[in-house]
Amino acid sequence: MLAALLLWALLLQPDVDANKLLPGLLITAVGVFAWLKFRARMDQKLSKNFTLDEFKSKDGAPTPPEVLENLRELAKNLQVLRDYLGKPIKINSGYRSPAHNAKVKGAKNSMHVKGKAADIVVQGYTPTQLAAVIFKLIEEKKIRQGGVGIYPTFVHYDTRGTKARW
Ligand SMILES: [Zn+2]
Numbered sequence: 001m002l003a004a005l006l007l008w009a010l011l012l013q014p015d016v017d018a019n020k021l022l023p024g025l026l027i028t029a030v031g032v033f034a035w036l037k038f039r040a041r042m043d044q045k046l047s048k049n050f051t052l053d054e055f056k057s058k059d060g061a062p063t064p065p066e067v068l069e070n071l072r073e074l075a076k077n078l079q080v081l082r083d084y085l086g087k088p089i090k091i092n093s094g095y096r097s098p099a100h101n102a103k104v105k106g107a108k109n110s111m112h113v114k115g116k117a118a119d120i121v122v123q124g125y126t127p128t129q130l131a132a133v134i135f136k137l138i139e140e141k142k143i144r145q146g147g148v149g150i151y152p153t154f155v156h157y158d159t160r161g162t163k164a165r166w
Helices: 002-012 018-044 065-085 098-103 127-139
Strands: 090-093 117-121 147-150 155-158
Touching (some): 065 117, 065 127, 065 155
Antiparallel strands (some): 090 117
């Protein structure tokens, strides 16, 4: 970054004196910093209302690139659900690293390990009510066909592409 600033200074301001150069450099530095922060924030965003942080493996394991792609697809579908409900969706569990999945005794071929599944809660909806909305949106082809599991306190939804219910 410093090199870029110096280059900028040399190319654009070849014969300006140091007193004028410094403010220019500072303004550019602030601009570059703001741009980098903005970029980092955009990288974090999976959809309008979902960020990568919400889906990260709870053991702090990094998110592999292919998992990130699947999470974007998952978030895109969850965004449709969120827009339909007009309410925030809490992600109890999104991506699980293989190690974390083993620790929580998840299924061996869990869609969570692929970044294709989320266990979700929406305030004001029982899991049965929430699942009913998901079924409706799948039927209307507004969200992707996949797995839907109704649990006592949450609903599992995944984007595997084929129908699975439990
Ligand atoms: Zn699940």
